[in-house]
Amino acid sequence: AQARVPESDPTATALGYKEDASKVDAAKYKTYVKGNTCANCNFYKSSNANEGTCMALGNRLVAAKGWCSAWVKKA
Ligand code: SF4
Numbered sequence: 695a696q697a698r699v700p701e702s703d704p705t706a707t708a709l710g711y712k713e714d715a716s717k718v719d720a721a722k723y724k725t726y727v728k729g730n731t732c733a734n735c736n737f738y739k740s741s742n743a744n745e746g747t748c749m750a751l752g753n754r755l756v757a758a759k760g761w762c763s764a765w766v767k768k769a
Contacts, residue, residue: 698745706762715761717727723763733758736766754762 699706702711710723710751715731732738732748741755742747750764 698753698757699751701702701747703751709750709762709764711751711756713757713760715759718761722749725763725765726761730761730765730767731758732756732762732765733762734768735761735764736768737764738768 697724698713699711701707703711710719712718715726716730718726720726732746735748735750736745738751738756739749740758740763744758745755746758747753
């Protein structure tokens with residue numbers, strides 16, 4: 695199976711990506727709003743309940759409960 699994007703990935707790091715949205719540095723990322731996660735982001739395409747692919751990260755797998763600063767509300 696495809697591996698998830700690690701938080702240490704350069705692009706993921708640049709976007710402040712966390713696999714667990716509750717771990718987001720809210721002081722640094724002021725656009726973060728509790729409840730916003732990859733699962734309700736427009737760039738996300740669900741693979742299963744736990745993960746899906748992210749268009750902003752080259753269609754690689756991210757955690758459903760994750761978040762990054764490129765988050766946009768699912769249309
Ligand atoms: Fe998650 Fe959206 Fe950021 Fe991709 S762009 S990592 S789906 S919040």
